[in-house]
Structures are given as structure tokens and as C-alpha cells.
Amino acid sequence: MTELTGGSALPQERRVVTAIPGPKSLELQARRTATVAGGVGSVLPVFTTRAGGGVIEDVDGNSLIDFGSGIAVTSVGASAEAVVRRASAQLANFTHTCFMVTPYEGYVEVCERLAELTPGDHAKKSALFNSGAEAVENAVKIARAYTKRQAVVVFDHGYHGRTNLTMALTAKNMPYKHGFGPFAPEVYRVPVAYGYRWPTGPENCGPEAAAQAIDQITKQVGAENVAAIIIEPVLGEGGFIEPAKGFLPAIVQFANDNGIVFVADEIQSGFCRTGQWFACEDEGVVPDLITTAKGIAGGMPLAAVTGRAEIMDSAHAGGLGGTYGGNPVACAAALGAIETMRELDLNAKAKRIEEVMKARLAVMQEKFPVIGDIRGRGAMIAVELVKDPETKAPAPEAAGALAKACHAEGLLVLTCGTYGNVLRFLPPLVIGEDLLNEGLDIIEAALGQL
Structure with missing residues (x-):
């Protein structure tokens, strides 16, 4: 399905054709390591060629669902027409x-x-x-x-x-x-x-x-x-x-x-x-x-x-x-x-994203006690992960493992939090609901594996 709400002609679909990162990204990563200062980190070392709507396409031909928006930057999509x-x-x-x-x-x-x-x-x-x-x-x-x-x-x-x-x-x-x-x-x-x-x-x-x-x-x-x-x-x-x-x-x-x-x-x-x-x-x-x-x-x-x-x-x-x-x-x-x-009335789109995400995440919280808290508004939603819902001891390892599992399946997610135990979701406001739900399916599956 091609969605043009964000002005992007990119097919709005998840496509995983290699391991993530793939061979071409790994080659570029080697070049990067030789010349880019080590203090500059990356969440996921896949090298982007195109992005728009709710997806990021890499040099290996993988198409990832974007739940990061370049840290809340590409809210209108990464190649919005206007x-x-x-x-x-x-x-x-x-x-x-x-x-x-x-x-x-x-x-x-x-x-x-x-x-x-x-x-x-x-x-x-x-x-x-x-x-x-x-x-x-x-x-x-x-x-x-x-x-x-x-x-x-x-x-x-x-x-x-x-x-x-x-x-x-x-x-x-x-x-x-x-x-x-x-x-x-x-x-x-x-x-x-x-x-x-x-x-x-x-x-x-x-x-x-x-x-x-x-x-x-x-x-x-x-x-x-x-x-x-x-x-x-x-x-x-x-x-x-x-x-x-x-x-x-x-x-x-x-x-x-x-x-x-x-x-x-x-x-x-x-x-x-x-x-x-x-x-x-x-x-x-x-x-x-x-x-x-x-x-x-x-x-x-x-x-x-x-x-x-x-x-x-x-x-x-x-x-x-x-x-x-x-x-x-x-x-x-x-x-x-x-x-x-x-x-595009992106305020309304953000509210709809909240509605979809919070409903799905609440169901996951019932099944997985590692989710201590669901919070945020609009398309700025997070789950705080804990070792025990009673003590609320932070679980940063769980956040890292979940992010890694999502990345491997072609979903870009970010972590944050003073204790490093928060998984945050910042999808572009123009993301299609099919991609949003597919991303949530991947998170649910990753929680199951955890």
C-alpha cells in the first residue's frame, strides 16, 4: 500500500530482506568507525537512503517502520511535499x-x-x-x-x-x-x-x-x-x-x-x-x-x-x-x-495515534507485568519497564532487549529515562494505521519473547 498523506511516494510497508543491519550498512559502518568520532552514537546503524510517511529505507533495501521520527523531528514525514x-x-x-x-x-x-x-x-x-x-x-x-x-x-x-x-x-x-x-x-x-x-x-x-x-x-x-x-x-x-x-x-x-x-x-x-x-x-x-x-x-x-x-x-x-x-x-x-x-490536522492525527497505542499497550500490560506504566499524550507515548510491579525497580536491561528485538524485526524504537528503562514511541504523525498496528504487533511479540 502506498500512502501519500506525508507527501512521500515511498511504499508504506515494512520490508526485511537482510539481517538488520545488512551487509551494505556494515560496510558503511566500518568506514564510519574509521572517520567519525566515537562519541557520536547511533541507536541503530542502518544507513538510510530514503524516508517518508512512516518508513525508513536503508542501503540494503530494508524498509523499517519508524517509531522515532528522528527524535520527534519528522512529525510531518521525512519528505513532506510542502x-x-x-x-x-x-x-x-x-x-x-x-x-x-x-x-x-x-x-x-x-x-x-x-x-x-x-x-x-x-x-x-x-x-x-x-x-x-x-x-x-x-x-x-x-x-x-x-x-x-x-x-x-x-x-x-x-x-x-x-x-x-x-x-x-x-x-x-x-x-x-x-x-x-x-x-x-x-x-x-x-x-x-x-x-x-x-x-x-x-x-x-x-x-x-x-x-x-x-x-x-x-x-x-x-x-x-x-x-x-x-x-x-x-x-x-x-x-x-x-x-x-x-x-x-x-x-x-x-x-x-x-x-x-x-x-x-x-x-x-x-x-x-x-x-x-x-x-x-x-x-x-x-x-x-x-x-x-x-x-x-x-x-x-x-x-x-x-x-x-x-x-x-x-x-x-x-x-x-x-x-x-x-x-x-x-x-x-x-x-x-x-x-x-x-x-492534515495533525493534532487530530496525534490524538488518534494515542487512542490506538494506549488501547493496545493496556492489553499488553495485562499480559506482561514488566510494563509498569503507560504514559504520554498524542504521539508521544512511553512504557516504563520494571522488574517487579510492586517495588517498581527499574528494568533497563528489558528496555534494551526489547529495543534490540524490535530493530531485528524492522521496527525502529528508542529508549529513554533517567533509569534507562523507558521505551518511547514517537511515530511520524502521518503514519498509516496499518503500519502503526504492525509496529505494535512487533512490540507485543518481543514482549512475549522477553
């Missing part, structure tokens, strides 16, 4: 001028779309960058310029990037921080509302965790010293943790009451991924600043900080920017991605 069309047209006109030298309309248009789509009806402005880490780093710069304060508060299990400052903001040591210090100062970490592991149960988690976090900020940092509080509305690398209900609104209220800039890091969860344009909309949270990247441009490198005009304008002229920030080809791709999201 992205290819707009980016190709821009490539033919010019590839670069540097917006800080001579500007161009595409950058302005992306900022206009961001002002429309992000939560809140206040006046908004944006600055464009290349990567999520750059966006977060610039959000901190802007918050410090606006508040004239220095401290930044982040949360347990949070992930914000790999630059020096964003490594300091990130919770997990291995592989993100280990051996790379010292890190940027004035960063403080407080508890997050992790319902599944909260001592008094998920029903008490939201208010209790918020009270604990606020108490720590007040006593250990001083609210008057805090420039920004930064949180992912659904924590990504930390294990697809949805903060328990009530937690985010309480933290936002505290920030508002104390003149602290509240930053929603929507790099993994934004742009229809959770069934809403942005995950923070779920509880009506309106951030002061919102950082975006990943899904914004259909696979081209682009990131943004969007926020209240008066906060965004607090940095002096020339204080924000970068040679490639808001590259014209990436801006054109972003306009194509947003066009696709609107035309």
Missing part, C-alpha cells in the same frame, strides 16, 4: 545571507506563525536559532537581561541540551554530562511531579511536588534571585514524564507572583506532537517564553525562542543571533511543515 517544495524553491533563490547582515521575508513569516500558534493572546516576538540547546541557552540570556537576576531553576529528570549551560540544566549524567564539567553556575534543581514514582501516590503528586519545589526555591535560592524557571511540559529524555495535574499551574503562579520568567521547553513536545500545538496548553498554561525546535521545520535545523514582546525586547540590539540562525532554507521548510500540520 517542506520539499518550499525548501527547494528557496534553495534555487539563495541559501544564505545571514539575517543579521541582510534580512529576508521567510524569517519574519516564521515569527508571525509562532506569534499566532503559541499560547496566549499577548503581543509576542521571536528570535530564531539552529538547535534546541541554542534556543534554551538564549531563553536564559533573555530572562537574565529582563529580570537583572542570575539564578535558573530546573527540574529532576529534565533534559535541555548538550552545550555547557544546557548540560548544567540537564539532570542525567550519562551520557550527557559525564566527564564534560565544570558546568555553568547558578543552576538549581528541584523535584518534579513524577506520578508513577511519587511516594504518596499519583493522586497527591501534583500539589505535593509543587509545594516541595516552591519550598526549595524559596529557602535554598530565594525567589528574588531567580531569573527563570525552565521545564518541559512533558519531560522527554527523562522518560516522557507528564507532570501530575496541578503541578505546572502552581509553578507558573509562583513564577508570576515573584517576577520570574516561566519558560516552557517545548522542543520535543511542541508542534502537534501531543495532540495540541503545544503540550503546555493541556492545563491552560501560558508561558512567558517558549522554546521550540525539532518538529518545527520537517527535518531542517531551526529553533526559536518566542515570548512576551517586552521580555523578548529586553536584550540589547546585537545581543541575540548567530550566523545561521533562521537560515532561509530552514525557514521555508518550517512554513511548509506548518502548512502540512494545518492541512
